[in-house]
Amino acid sequence: MIAAILDALVRTQRLRLIKNCETKTVFGVECPAIRACPSCGMLIEHKEACKHMHCRCSQKFCFICLEKSDSGGQYQCGAWNATCTPAPRQTSVPGQ
Numbered sequence: 001m002i003a004a005i006l007d008a009l010v011r012t013q014r015l016r017l018i019k020n021c022e023t024k025t026v027f028g029v030e031c032p033a034i035r036a037c038p039s040c041g042m043l044i045e046h047k048e049a050c051k052h053m054h055c056r057c058s059q060k061f062c063f064i065c066l067e068k069s070d071s072g073g074q075y076q077c078g079a080w081n082a083t084c085t086p087a088p089r090q091t092s093v094p095g096q
């Protein structure tokens, strides 16, 4: 019960962060500076000049389009610096 309440609080805070974070330009496209992992919802701030993210849950995804890697671990939208279509700012925190 308490765990469920804490979980809800954490989610609310994460949501506030991804909704209000600054945008930055990554490889020519505007993109929120913070994304939630599409698998576990952990927040990841973009720091390096690479769009490929590797979450601690082992999920790999593209920071710009939020496309998950395929089952072989390959990113689906090209090289680490290839331009792809930015996904809109996330409005919910994915998964658990």
Ligand SMILES: [Zn+2]
Residues within 6 Å of the ligand: 037, 038, 039, 040, 041, 042, 055, 056, 057, 058, 059
């Ligand atoms: Zn994750």
Ligand SMILES: [Zn+2]
Residues within 6 Å of the ligand: 051, 062, 063, 064, 065, 066, 067, 077, 084, 085
């Ligand atoms: Zn992409």
